[in-house]
Amino acid sequence: MNSLLLHIAKNEWKSLLRGKWVVGYGLIFLLLTDSLLRFGGGGPEALLSLSNVMLLFIPLVGMIYGILYIYQSREFIELLLTQPIDRKVLFWGLFVGISTPLMLAFVVGSLLPLAWHSILMTAAAPSAMVLGLGAVLTMIFVSLGFLFGLAFYDDRIKGFGFTIVVWLFLAILYDGLVLMLVFTFGQYPLERFVIAVSMLNPIDLARIMVMLEFDVSALMGYTGAVFNRFFGSSLGIITASGMLTIWLAIPTWIGLRVFKKKDF
């Protein structure tokens, strides 16, 4: 069963490499990171810029790739479905096959410049955090892309439109809404509420984790005791990682259910 999963994944890797898109994606991160380090003075500032780019583009690219893959390999999926293969194995094969190359492209593309500018040694923990978050976000948004691809299996325009809207919402509009809420209910103690609301958006979660790593001195100065306690302890990191895991698990699980029951 595992060998079958691997077989499907390998097949995808081959076709992805043939398509060269993944290689291009990795190269973009390579060039970006290198130029950030070369011209941005190096050090934590470059890592921050990298994390900004990562927070914005990885969700978009991940989702587009996920949905695109479902649409492009329709015949391939339907052909495999006629074979005596467990649908669960097929789903995982497809998912691993698409998400790992994307993840690797980002990680390797950013890691190499970080290594040759020797940032990896001087700022190991922040580098690892940025790369790790990028990897997790890739998985989350590929699985979301899969989900939308399966949900709008026959209506590609709708599927792509939905993807773009979801990305816009999560990456930009959501924070605007949070700000609006904060100003509307400004008289009430909002710290817990604001933390809870930010936990509901994976991009915000990743951003907060980056913030915890880079802006600790600002956060330690925050007057709200609840924030201080939350950010000051390791509880913050643990809760955030837990929420990211949930964000990874739920879309994948729904995707799997849809895939299992779908009448192709």
Added chain:
Amino acid sequence: MKTFGTMKFFIHISLLLFGLLVIAESAAAQITVRPEGPVTSIQVGIDQAAAGDTVVVHAGTYQENNIEITKPLVLMGIDRPLIDGDNEGTILVIRADSITVQGFDFRNTGRSYIRDYTAILIDQASDFIVEDNHLYNVFFGIYLAETNRGIVRNNRIESYDRREASSGNGIHLWYVKNPEIIGNHVEGMRDGIYLEFVEDARINGNISSKNNRYGLHYMFSNGGTYYDNTFRKNGAGVAVMYSENVDMKNNLFENNWGASSYGLLLKDMRQSNIEGNRFYRNTVAIYSESSTNIQIKNNHIEQNGWAINIKSSSARNYFTKNNFIENSFDVRTDSPRNNNVFEGNYWSNYEGYDLDRDGIGDVPYRPVSLFSVIIEKQPESLILMRSMFIRLLDTAERIMPVLTPKTLYDEQPKMHRIP
């Protein structure tokens, strides 16, 4: 005739005796105190000594407190004798001019909520030297009250009482003139170095860290200088208040974290210089309230939460040639108006260009971001830091300032770090 002769003889003798006495006076004697005797108590040694003598104390533990010196002499420890105050009262009191205390360990003063028990108290004396002593578990460390021209040098003061109320200050100066506080190391006290009503203090090369309140607390003390000191991980950083003509140069302020912790807090300061200091990873690097005519020049302000928090009560302060590097927020203020000058600084957050290549950016830099104004109004929105939405708002505001102070900008932002 005969009686006259005897008279003359007596006069001669008394003159001779007097001469001998004078010689004995000028050749300072040395009194030795050691645990195995004959003199086993430092107080007894001091009492036996005449003015100008040296009391040499050899290694060992001396359980004594309230030792008093009331005449000029040198009290010298050989191989660090330990004076243990047995948690009662003050250990050593200096009440005369020209006294030197050198090379001792002091331990266990009394603690009190009413009296300032101290390891070394210098009371209304001048020209003293307190040097190379180690103080552990003391309430107050070295206390200077109404003194003149004294030197406190290379002492080490450590005490670990986490409660602010029950810990005293490391080096405490009250109504003091011309003190020199040099190369001391103070850790875990209430205030590391405390000055009140001090004139022309020189505070150089000290390290003050992990104190419950301020690393250096400067009140009503005009005309002082402090150079090359390190203030690290203090509960509230450094406070310099109600003084004028203070020079602060080449100090390091780092890792002072907390809701009310500042690298350097300025309150009601006038005509002072802050130059060549380094502020690294503080919650707020420089906080200024009701301060005027301060020159803030050539400082290196790096990776702080807020580089500058300047209240509208501060005016005519000049921020020039500073490096602002990777601070989460550059400037925060509570007013839409600006009464201070920011000119020719380097801001790592500057995004402008330099077409004529003269090293100065062609568009002004506005160090107060819209987000810092938002945070001022709604602190909870801090959670949105570094989000795309906030970035868009900030960029829009920089192009068309509406809510941020319109007149607070650096017209000549440097393109490169100032060395």
